[in-house]
Amino acid sequence: MMNEWIPLMVVIPMLCAVIVSAFNKWSKPIKILVVIVAICIPIIPLIAQYGIHYFGGYAPMIDTVTGILYHPSITYIFNILQKIFIFVLGIVTFLVVFIYVNKYKKASGQYLFLIFMGTSSATALLLTDDIFNMFVFFEILALVQVGIVAASRLEGNFEMALRYLILGAIGSPIMLLGIGFLLATTGSVNITDIVSAIQNATISVKSPIFLMSCGLIFFGWLYASGLPPFHTIKSGIYSKAEPHAAALLQCFTVISMISILLIMYRIFHVVEFFELLVVIFSAIAMILGITLALTQTDFRRMIGFLAVGELGFIGLGIGLYTQFAITAGLFQALNEMIITALLFLGFGAIVYTTGETDTRKLGGLLQYHPKVGLMILLGGLAMAGVPPLNGFRSKLMLIQASLSCGYPELSLLAIIVSIATFVVFVKMFYTIFLRPKPKELEISKNDLPRSMIFAMGILLIMIVVIGICPNIVTYGISQYVGGILL
Amino acid sequence: MKLYDKFFNVAKRFKQIFTSGSVTNSEVSGILTAELLLIVSIILLVVLIRHVNILLCGVMTLLVAIILIANMPLIPKFKVEQEDSLNKMLFYSIITLSIIIIFIYWGGNFV
């Protein structure tokens, strides 16, 4: 009975999205509604029990002829991993909605529609056990991201949105083609059924159709997660969205990356070279992301590339495919969601006060906004992996994992990239906060909204708490990985 | 001396192409770090070949290192390829798609 909460995690934000976009005119009631729903989103996964939900109530059936169990309906699985990630996603959504509602006098229903729709589809991606359902929400998420970028009033946002959409319109049919191949070989879109068909050797692992579908879905995953060759467009998307929305966009990216990757692992880990491909693409993402971040002058773009580089760490951990390594990768994913959200919000505060994003024209902001400076400093240190913050914990785990798997090169690479991340961050912090203020720079709005400071404070508390006692997260993730994936 | 000059040219060349106006210290340090990072990390990636064949790994590492250092101002060339134009993005994504398909299809069949 309690498992009715599972579909509600998706339905409540979606319903809220539809309502706010329909009643766009009433600004005040909409604001109250969205704040209430945004508070509910992180609470629901905490009170819901673990379990499985079959839509329409069609429980799995046993085929009387072949004796195989199959799932006739869309299935949602809720477990500790989903709980942790939906909770963090809910927190970030709440903070973003809170900032938005405080920042603008008149709330735009359409914009809030996009935010809630994105949260709802990211949640569904985490929960779903149905590969076509995954594809549908993956597409909705892509459209939502385009919408959020197009709604920002920044220079060049429409160009970036159209680029993302065109690349997506090539990437997603290719992914759908892969799903079609899987459907053709197994006759099912339920992942558990597909996995059992592979284990029972009903389909050959070496059949060309199966291998082809692996490659095609892999390409779709690259698009969804913004690994190379999509790293430029992904960082562009972050830099052309409003900063608080960018904080949410990177959460969507991380969630779609890990959820699709875990699904692919369950199906395709039997394919030769699959793990190697994941590791190689992640390593390239790390290198390209950080290298390009070092050469940027626009600080939003810089964080965008840093975020893409951090995605490489996640892929590296999950790609090594041991229990410890996958735990490390998922833990890194969680940490990245929190840290990057903090950085985007913090630099959003700088955009808010100065209206400037070029690092060459900024400087001396520490005396105006010491609180923001301190919080950004801590966030950057966490991203670079400085103890005792959470980034340190996950990166240490990753390095240990790659050492114990017999790949010291990858550990070295991870360390070098972490150091380069630190360089990017120190450079950015120096040019924005420490060096003397250029004469041309005008601080137009000196008072920051309280909501921004509040949001950053909450995220910072999470960073420190997870950094000091990582066991609250890693123990659960490790159990999930050991019990379900391997 | 020559290598040092080459290394110093990186920032100059980058400035010529991408940035207008004065170049600050932090920018130069960022570009130089990027150059070093690129070389070192690509060589590290090549070292991964040792899981296939140690001799091949040695030859490849030397070869890649020589190629990278000989073409020293890497970052300007590299950044031109990573710009925001749709045509370049499409080109690289299609190349990647074909590489993935070839890799998985042949790798899965013949190993």
Place this chain on the structure above:
Amino acid sequence: MAYTQLAVLLTSGLLVIIGLFAAIFIDNIIKKVIGISFIEEGVNLFIIAIGYKTGGVVPILIPGMDKSWFATNAAYPLPFGLVLSSIVIGASSLAVMFAIVMVLYKKYGTLKTSVMLADHSHGSVNDE
């Protein structure tokens, strides 16, 4: 495999290839978008073709029909259900694409992708 199914599969493959060609090589943004919709339709056609069955009937169980006969003769219904949602998604992304193209056409006054979606962040690199 029946010839009908083979013909449909070949058509879908052709649509995807034509679409990819248009999306990569044609400079006009409208034609590019049309090419992209070709890819989507090709994939949809492919998924429909999976459910084909020689001499099959429409998978709707009419009262009075023999159930075991229906089970062996009906076409596979799942692909049709999937394609419906896929078409809806494709149509909505097409609409969004054209909407943004309209905005950009007003801004640039041209439909050339090489002008509209080139990198505007720095000056002409290729002159070097």
